Amino acid sequence: MTTVKLCASTILTAFADVQSELVGKAVVLTDGKAGTVESVWLDELHGLRISIRGHVGKWPISTIKMQQGRENAGPV
Template identity: 75%
Template sequence: MVSARTRAFKILHEFEQAQSELVGKAVALSDGKAGTVEQVYLDELHGLRIAIRGHDGRWPVSTIKFAQR
């Protein structure tokens, strides 16, 4: 059986990984907002959420599309 501590470390590791992959990336939201990911949050009710520079609010990570290069 996996201990609670091991699960917590795995969650934190995945959060840090997502943060390093997303912060600073150019994205567009499904509602038309676009910008650079400024910060990543872990919301206990909604999961992973992002803040975009220049826009108020936090959006689910599922609503983003990465800018094409």
């Protein structure tokens, strides 16, 4: 496998792992917004972003303060 294909495969695998870990889980963001993760996006300018059911917009994954099943999620 070429280096480019290996890098792309690694990124897509990590993205799929994050999607399966977060979609459908309750989270609290550092700004106090809370809800269930509806979707995860890979944004070339901002990295991973999430949307939360009931809130308009997308937030960086780094703003997750707490995640369902984890007391202190910290950076994901």
